[in-house]
Structure formats: structure tokens, C-alpha cells
Amino acid sequence: MAAGMLRLLTMIPALLPLVFAAAAAAAAASPATGPLRWITLPVETAVPGDAVAGEAAAGDFVMSFGVADAEALIVRLDHGGESRLLLVQTPDSNFATRPIAAPMLAMPVQLPPGISTLVVGYRLHADTPLQLRLRTAADYDHWQATRHLLDGVLLGLFVAMIVVALLHFFALRSPEYLLYVATCGMVLAFLAQIGGYGFMYLWPEAPGWNQVAPILFMGGVQLAHLAFTIRLLDLRRRAPLLRRAMLLIVAAVPAGFAVFFLTGTLTPLFALSVLYTPLLLIAGLGAVRDGVAGARFFLAGAAALVLFVNLAFGAGVVGGVPLPGGDVFLYPKLGYLIEAACFAGALADRLRVARAQAETALRLRLIDAEELARAEAGKYQALRIAHERQLALAASGHDLAQPLQSIRLALTAMRDDEENRRIRAHIDRALDLTRLMIDELIQGARRAPAVLPLDLAEVFEDLAERHGPQAAARRMRLRLVPTTARVEASQLVLTRILDNLIGNALRYGRSRVVAGVRHRPGFLSIEIHDDGPGISPAERDRLLAPFVQGGGQAGAEGFGLGLHIVQRLSAQSGFGLDIRARPGRGSVFTISIPRTPR
Incomplete structure (x- = not known):
């Protein structure tokens, strides 16, 4: 799976133009004429100089919508029985048509003194509600600066974690580091897209792609999560049934995309998202139970994902209670940052355990090498002693040769008759064998x-x-x-x-x-x-x-x-x-x- 993810990552640059074209065509073909949701925002302002404490003065304001993009957006100002159209955004509107060049949708509003009503009609993916905020120009600039600062810190942290993981991958060639990089990369792409930076800096002329990019990036996040989980927690060996369930979700994601492109409905993809998150928690709990290295960090990251992304962010986009300040998009940023940090801790814990195991194995090998060296030294000593004994035996055999030769010479003194010849021949053969044994004993000391x-x-x-x-x-x-x-x-x-x-x-x-x-x-x-x-x-x-x-x-x-x-x-x-x-x-x-x- 890691090799497949690596091949997919290397193919992305070549596939981007095709993906852009397909996404634009899908956005054009999908239903985009559904009913608008409407919000009315009554506003009362005083004549400049006459405002009392707690009362806003008439003048220039900035309305932020709390989202990076919208399928359709209409803003109208009603005042004194008259209506004035302030903004119209359609699915074909590129970034240059925005009244304020900022990542998140916003527009300047000049409010006259008295009671006015801002009427906003909009349509977003999954019926996500707008988070309207009317700010003074100074407050808006301060909010933008703070947001850019936080997003810059977030980007720096993710890039740092990706670089460290890549260095570990090139040093150790361990696939889980590459899958971690893929996970962080997809998360960063998703956060940049829902933060408006993709449309502002990367594809300002591709509104169709910009509409579907968050859905595709979210699917990529889920696929990378599952691949990382399977590899990190060794589910192929430890929990094959859980691995099969995750692979079924991986196989179902393309079908969910197909349904979205053809009908515009996100229900299948949302269902898969609901299914895959519990699987991460189940995998983490099982790994903690089995004592898998890094499992506690992984479980903490999965819990952060559920708490901040699935629950808090999910509740926010369907109209739940947002964070103080009203930016519901801080939830996924916090959740994914905590998750990435916990996953990095899991990899570090695995590396620590692997190093400890390697050190233990090295110590055992050194002990084995020392024992082998002692055994070799003992063997050498035994061979030396055996050789010395063999030389001593060879020397004794050499000394025995002289008495045997004397016996052979003494035989020549026997009478030369038939009986003595037979006896002498027998003794000669016995002496020959004895001499052969002595010679072999001496030669055996050498070969x-x-x-x-x-x-x-x-x-x-x-x-x-x-x-x-x-x-x-x-x-x-x-x-x-x-x-x-x-x-x-x-x-x-x-x-x-x-x-x-x-x-x-x-x-x-x-x-x-x-x-x-x-x-x-x-x-x-x-x-x-x-x-x-x-x-x-x-x-x-x-x-x-x-x-x-x-x-x-x-x-x-x-x-x-x-x-x-x-x-x-x-x-x-x-x-x-x-x-x-x-x-x-x-x-x-x-x-x-x-x-x-x-």
C-alpha cells in the first residue's frame, strides 16, 4: 500500500490538469439551481457624531460571510423603502469578481443612518449556514491579520512535520513515514482550501474546480488516514478483519465521488466519513490493548479528530454553537494539528522502540560473538594440546622403530629351514604392519x-x-x-x-x-x-x-x-x-x- 501511495503522489502533477477539467465539468453538470437560503440582518446606525455608547455610527463596514466560497450568493440592502443590490456571486464567478481580495468571502457595506436590513441569499455545499459578521474596517483588518498569523503558524508546523518525516523516510526507508507525509499533505491541502487560499493563490480562474476541491481533498485525507493506520498499527497481521473493513471504505470512496459528480449529493461520502472515524478509534484501542508501539499517541490523535473535526466542526457547519469569535473553521485546524502532532509522536515512539530492540539485538550479537570467540579460543587450545600429544606419540613411535629394526635383524640369525622360514615370514609381516602403524602415526601429525x-x-x-x-x-x-x-x-x-x-x-x-x-x-x-x-x-x-x-x-x-x-x-x-x-x-x-x- 505504501508503494501504491508513492506512485499516486508522483502522478499527481501530471493528473492535476485532467482533474481540474473533470471537476469543472462536474460542477457545471451538477444541479446548481436549488433553492437559496435567506438571512435578514437588521442594523441600526446613528449619524456620525451623534452615536452614544454601544451604538454604531453610520459609515463604511465590512461584512464577512465566514466561508471561503459559495455556490450562489446575493446580498441586498433595504433602507427607507428602497432596495439596492450589493453583490451577486454565481458558480461561474472567479476570484477577481470578489469585492474584497481576501481568502474568506467578504464585502464592503456602506450603511446609511437609521434602520437598515441586509438580506442575504446563499447556497453552500451540504446546506452549511453562513456565519455573518458585520465589522468596522479597522476590526476587519485586525481580524484578517490575526487569522493570517494563525494560518501561517499552522502552515509552518505542518511543513516542519512533513520535512522531518521525509528525512526519516529517506534515512530509514520505512513506508509509514511516507504515508504520514501523504496524510499531512492532504490535510494541509484541505485546510488551505476551506481557508480560501487555494482559490486566492492557486486556481483563481477555476471556480468549478474550487467548488469540488474541498470534497476531493477530504476524501484524500480519509484515504491517507486509512493507509497510515493499516501500516502503523500492522493491521494486516494483527487485525485482518478490521483491515478488510478499511479497504472496503477505500474501495467505496471512488463510488461516492462518482455519485457526487453525477447528482451533486454528498450523502454517500458523508456516510463513509461517519463509518471510517469509528474504525480509527477501534484500531487505536486494539493497538493499545496489544501493546503496539505508538498506539497511545495514535489513539489520542484519532480522539482529537473525532472531537474537533467530526463533532465540533460538524455541529458548526449544520448550525451548531461556534467557537468564541464565530470562526467554525478553527475546529478542523485545531483537530488536524493535534492529530498530526500525535501521529508524529506515534512514529517517534515506534522509532524509540525499534532503536531499543536494535540495541538489545546488538548486545545479544556481541554476547554471541564473545562466546564464539571464547569457544574458538578453547577450540584452538584443544587443537594445540591434541597436536602436542600427537607429536609426542609420533616421537614415541619414532623411538619404537629402532627396537623393531633390531628384532628384524635378530631374525636373520635363525636357522634357514622350512619351519623357521614360515615363522620368520609371519614375524616379518607383523613387523611390517607395526612399522606401517608407526609411520602412519608420524605422518598423521602432519596430514x-x-x-x-x-x-x-x-x-x-x-x-x-x-x-x-x-x-x-x-x-x-x-x-x-x-x-x-x-x-x-x-x-x-x-x-x-x-x-x-x-x-x-x-x-x-x-x-x-x-x-x-x-x-x-x-x-x-x-x-x-x-x-x-x-x-x-x-x-x-x-x-x-x-x-x-x-x-x-x-x-x-x-x-x-x-x-x-x-x-x-x-x-x-x-x-x-x-x-x-x-x-x-x-x-x-x-x-x-x-x-x-x-
Whole structure:
């Protein structure tokens, strides 16, 4: 809606000539020959020099009519049985035909001594009554000067509020500021028109347009009010039904204008005006109830609109009690000024709340940034410590290489027969694997293990050869189901994982250990089954911790690191680790390897 209002505002200069022409044609076509309303004003004056206290002397006076324009106006002076026509104004009379060049209709009147009667016939929009005042020339000049001063102050205040709102709009790009500018602009145009300044300064040669301009500007005020209310109070989200009611009024306003142009009746537009004002109050009350920022200021502005414009001004134009001094047009000026100031307060309150929320969000972001910085520092410290430990392990591995080389050299001293060759070959392979693990430990301090295609059949053959003697020593059966599967993984990492799992299975199993491969969608599983005592669910997580052995015994055979190493290496390689076990019925350890490396 804000974007639509912006487009409408940019189109106004190009549309003004068309609007002028249409309004003039509508004014010419609408009924303008209705009956006149008549007022008689008896006046008694004395001969100059003979007037007593409280009695007016004959001479030059000024009659002000209290309105800026009239559809028709006739003024006649009756004195001593004679009638003299003083003024005739028709719908076609331009500003230059006025007897006094002033925003509000007025005319000079020369009253003879004695009793005279001023007879005024007029026709205004909506049967608004005239507010006749007969003043001396000096009193009239003083009244005009005071009125111009007040109107100038009013104009300055509105312009200041519009400029401030525009600056906020260009700085914040918030549509409600633009809608506030549109509201103040339409109000200013309406007040200038009913004050007579439009006809005097802007379109003195367009009496037809001048007749309908107040109606159009009042409709523009209502449309801008509704758009500003919908946006400021977030009715789209908070009160969709109330928003729909306001949009229905917005859609009905053009129809009301059409009826006015075709028939000259203002009844539909007055009905819409009566409907839209309670909607503003309902919207304000609901926003105050919901704690919307700026809602209290908005409600105060809406209340001022109802009090001064709808009630006081409405009562004045239909003949109610005017303000002291008789200028009923002060009511809308006061009402709209108070409303604009309250709406500006609502925008300021919203800005204050928005800034407070932004400051809170900034503080939270700073707190999050500090926590993140502390976490990063902790992470860096942990990585540094881990790297130092890895370097220490690499150094230990380097130191172990020398004793292993001595063992390899000692093997050459064994007798060169068939039995010793078989034993020596087995020890050589074990030493090769140990050397590979030490090299990988040293290289791991600098880079990740290499991932290469592996033939699981070869891996299973090496596992059977390394663990076969242990199975035979425990009188257990070790079976590795033949497979043709291939995976992409680090040979050393996978070997370490399977060595630990099979070693544990042989250590805790009763009679047999079986290892095999299962093909699953998206991954390949290596399963190791044993018929050992099993693992309870409560004990499962505990056994994955370092230096913990089955049955809670630490320091027995092994160091309690096997399952912890399996879990850590699996997590680092992107493998899945699953343990299924029931006490007394054995365990199944499953390593799931994705078919493509993660």
C-alpha cells in the first residue's frame, strides 16, 4: 500500500490538469439551481457624531460571510423603502469578481443612518449556514491579520512535520513515514482550501474546480488516514478483519465521488466519513490493548479528530454553537494539528522502540560473538594440546622403530629351514604392519591418512593370518566369510579398526568368531559376530570410554583402549559404528562404510 501511495503522489502533477477539467465539468453538470437560503440582518446606525455608547455610527463596514466560497450568493440592502443590490456571486464567478481580495468571502457595506436590513441569499455545499459578521474596517483588518498569523503558524508546523518525516523516510526507508507525509499533505491541502487560499493563490480562474476541491481533498485525507493506520498499527497481521473493513471504505470512496459528480449529493461520502472515524478509534484501542508501539499517541490523535473535526466542526457547519469569535473553521485546524502532532509522536515512539530492540539485538550479537570467540579460543587450545600429544606419540613411535629394526635383524640369525622360514615370514609381516602403524602415526601429525581403493578379500586374508594363531591358542574357530567387495578407505585405519574388533571378540568369545560383509543401500557393512557374554545397554557407552575393559576390570589382558580406538577412528573416517548385544547371547559389531567417501 505504501508503494501504491508513492506512485499516486508522483502522478499527481501530471493528473492535476485532467482533474481540474473533470471537476469543472462536474460542477457545471451538477444541479446548481436549488433553492437559496435567506438571512435578514437588521442594523441600526446613528449619524456620525451623534452615536452614544454601544451604538454604531453610520459609515463604511465590512461584512464577512465566514466561508471561503459559495455556490450562489446575493446580498441586498433595504433602507427607507428602497432596495439596492450589493453583490451577486454565481458558480461561474472567479476570484477577481470578489469585492474584497481576501481568502474568506467578504464585502464592503456602506450603511446609511437609521434602520437598515441586509438580506442575504446563499447556497453552500451540504446546506452549511453562513456565519455573518458585520465589522468596522479597522476590526476587519485586525481580524484578517490575526487569522493570517494563525494560518501561517499552522502552515509552518505542518511543513516542519512533513520535512522531518521525509528525512526519516529517506534515512530509514520505512513506508509509514511516507504515508504520514501523504496524510499531512492532504490535510494541509484541505485546510488551505476551506481557508480560501487555494482559490486566492492557486486556481483563481477555476471556480468549478474550487467548488469540488474541498470534497476531493477530504476524501484524500480519509484515504491517507486509512493507509497510515493499516501500516502503523500492522493491521494486516494483527487485525485482518478490521483491515478488510478499511479497504472496503477505500474501495467505496471512488463510488461516492462518482455519485457526487453525477447528482451533486454528498450523502454517500458523508456516510463513509461517519463509518471510517469509528474504525480509527477501534484500531487505536486494539493497538493499545496489544501493546503496539505508538498506539497511545495514535489513539489520542484519532480522539482529537473525532472531537474537533467530526463533532465540533460538524455541529458548526449544520448550525451548531461556534467557537468564541464565530470562526467554525478553527475546529478542523485545531483537530488536524493535534492529530498530526500525535501521529508524529506515534512514529517517534515506534522509532524509540525499534532503536531499543536494535540495541538489545546488538548486545545479544556481541554476547554471541564473545562466546564464539571464547569457544574458538578453547577450540584452538584443544587443537594445540591434541597436536602436542600427537607429536609426542609420533616421537614415541619414532623411538619404537629402532627396537623393531633390531628384532628384524635378530631374525636373520635363525636357522634357514622350512619351519623357521614360515615363522620368520609371519614375524616379518607383523613387523611390517607395526612399522606401517608407526609411520602412519608420524605422518598423521602432519596430514590425514590416504584413502585408496581396497580389496576386502586381501584385508580378510591378512586378518586371518594375523589372528589365526590367537584363535588356535584359545581353541576357538575364526571364520572370515570370503568376499569380492571393494571399498575406498585408509588401509591402515580399516586394519586397526578390524584388528581391535576381532582381537576383542577372540578375547571375550567362547568358541567362535565370524566376520563377513553385507551390502546395504548406499553403504557396505562389515560385521564381526562373537558368542561371548554380551554387553548390557548400560555398559555399552561405558566401554567406549578409554581405559575401560569388559566386566569393569582394568589392568587385565589389554589396556581397555580397543573400543575407544574403534569409535574414534570410525568417527574420523566417516564410518558408522553399531553395537548390538544381549547379555549371555554374544555381540555383533558393525562398521558401515559409505560406497563413496565422505
